[in-house]
Amino acid sequence: MLKKIGYPKEQQKKNHTNKILLVAIFLAGLIIRGVYLYFFKDTAYFNPLLMDGYDQKTFLLWAQQILKHPWYVSGEPFYMTPLYAYFLALLHILSGGNLVVISLIQLLMDVFLCLMLYYVGKTIYDDWVGIIAAFLGLFYLTSIVYASSILSDGLIYFLYIAFIALIYYSLQTTNLKRWILTGVVLGLAALAKPTIAIFLPFLLIGLYLYPEKKFLPFTIKEKWQPLTVFLLLLGISGLVILPITIRNYYVSGMFVPICTNGLVNWKIGNSADSLGLFHYPTGKLLSPLSLAFWKLFFIKTGIFFTSYEWPQNLNVYLIERIIPSLKFAFIRFGFIIPVGIAGLLVMFRDWKRNFIFITFTVTNVLWVVLFFITERFRLPAVGCFSICSGYFIVWVIERLKAKQVLQPLLMCCFAGFFAFLFNTKPGPLLPDVSWRGFVGLSIKNIQYDLQQNNTQSAHIKALTYYKLLPNDFKATFLLAQTFYLQGNNQETIFMLNRTLELNPDFTLAKEMLNELIDQN
Numbered sequence: 001m002l003k004k005i006g007y008p009k010e011q012q013k014k015n016h017t018n019k020i021l022l023v024a025i026f027l028a029g030l031i032i033r034g035v036y037l038y039f040f041k042d043t044a045y046f047n048p049l050l051m052d053g054y055d056q057k058t059f060l061l062w063a064q065q066i067l068k069h070p071w072y073v074s075g076e077p078f079y080m081t082p083l084y085a086y087f088l089a090l091l092h093i094l095s096g097g098n099l100v101v102i103s104l105i106q107l108l109m110d111v112f113l114c115l116m117l118y119y120v121g122k123t124i125y126d127d128w129v130g131i132i133a134a135f136l137g138l139f140y141l142t143s144i145v146y147a148s149s150i151l152s153d154g155l156i157y158f159l160y161i162a163f164i165a166l167i168y169y170s171l172q173t174t175n176l177k178r179w180i181l182t183g184v185v186l187g188l189a190a191l192a193k194p195t196i197a198i199f200l201p202f203l204l205i206g207l208y209l210y211p212e213k214k215f216l217p218f219t220i221k222e223k224w225q226p227l228t229v230f231l232l233l234l235g236i237s238g239l240v241i242l243p244i245t246i247r248n249y250y251v252s253g254m255f256v257p258i259c260t261n262g263l264v265n266w267k268i269g270n271s272a273d274s275l276g277l278f279h280y281p282t283g284k285l286l287s288p289l290s291l292a293f294w295k296l297f298f299i300k301t302g303i304f305f306t307s308y309e310w311p312q313n314l315n316v317y318l319i320e321r322i323i324p325s326l327k328f329a330f331i332r333f334g335f336i337i338p339v340g341i342a343g344l345l346v347m348f349r350d351w352k353r354n355f356i357f358i359t360f361t362v363t364n365v366l367w368v369v370l371f372f373i374t375e376r377f378r379l380p381a382v383g384c385f386s387i388c389s390g391y392f393i394v395w396v397i398e399r400l401k402a403k404q405v406l407q408p409l410l411m412c413c414f415a416g417f418f419a420f421l422f423n424t425k426p427g428p429l430l431p432d433v434s435w436r437g438f439v440g441l442s443i444k445n446i447q448y449d450l451q452q453n454n455t456q457s458a459h460i461k462a463l464t465y466y467k468l469l470p471n472d473f474k475a476t477f478l479l480a481q482t483f484y485l486q487g488n489n490q491e492t493i494f495m496l497n498r499t500l501e502l503n504p505d506f507t508l509a510k511e512m513l514n515e516l517i518d519q520n
Helices: 007-042 055-068 085-094 099-125 127-138 141-148 153-170 175-193 194-209 222-252 262-269 292-304 315-323 324-328 333-370 376-401 404-424 430-450 455-468 471-483 488-501 506-520
Strands: none
Touching: 007 099, 007 141, 007 324, 007 376, 055 085, 055 471, 085 099, 085 153, 085 430, 099 141, 099 153, 099 333, 099 376, 099 506, 127 376, 141 153, 141 315, 141 324, 141 376, 153 175, 153 194, 153 333, 153 376, 175 194, 175 222, 194 222, 194 333, 292 333, 292 404, 315 324, 315 430, 315 455, 333 376, 333 404, 430 455, 430 471, 455 471, 471 488, 471 506, 488 506
């Protein structure tokens, strides 16, 4: 365990400084998210109803179904985990269906999540571990992008971190209410992503290993306290899940505890022709007893730790191009993971006390690798490794202050080697599929805005389209249309001429240009 140093008066001064620093960091995180939302609302990725084939539209339509029939919904057992759709329906009621307000609430949750990262880091060791963890979380680009989107990943991330934070909150005192709340959050986390169940056996072991064995305010023998807490958490979380299980049985006659897509996702990640990414395979399902299964498992492990942000639904590199203010969210996966892995190893110095957190971190890697890798699935693991990174940085500083250079040097070399090994880009940051998606959504959004007489929004999107793809004749023509509706004939003529340079046979541009010339 790390050694804490400091005298009372010095500590009070440090605590005051730390609070000011923490407030400043959170204020900066809020500003970054606010500025991002201001620009994001005018992008082609904001309106889910125009995003055919994307999960964003699926979730919004699902939430609308829930508002009409909260119990029956579609009349089938849930295919995907239902919690986010119900949560989105609630936000729809609170906001009056305003997508800007919904995104704002989700971004505020992302900020509060970082406060929980701070709490866990502080509880595991000290203030500075928590401050560093919160800093990494607040400035992590991928988290901001997904928190603002109509996708379940921000809620999953929030509930997973809330669960581990509540475990440590409950471990601080013998308070039954805290454990009940932890059980409720466990149930909600399972309804958001059932893979949290992988952690539960390790939680039981961790409770037995934890140095303090008095968890409950009851007169129960010490050896039974961990098991009692564990069963309490299982029971309460089961009660939270039960209404969904009953509902699934009621509408279908089938026993479906939460949802039915688990096997589909397993096949995506564990078939003979699986890539380890989101790609529908056609090969046979691999047996966990086969060598091929474990070969694929290790390939997926390597993919998980690669610094590249594997896109699905959104491409964060493209979003950053669209909204340059995201550059201020400068923390990347490729920094957090190498430092975090080193911190995770250092935590083994006090492995019994840290066993719960260590295994929670590992299982958040494991459940992703067992299925398939996308950037958004890695978020809970990133939160854990942010705390590990804070732990490592504090450990290095304290060892150096104690003039113990060798261990920190070796661990820093290890982190550097890990970063070198996995800091790879398997292909272009913006593959053709991302560009095609952007073009399709841009055209659809601009046309929709023009139909709604929302010329300003259409112009902003057309200008973004043109800036990113200046040699696409569709971009120049759509921008010309928005200039025309704004009464800017000079720019309209310029963009129409540019359109015809790129595509001389584009009839609509010719006709529009001739009309303008005749008018003048």
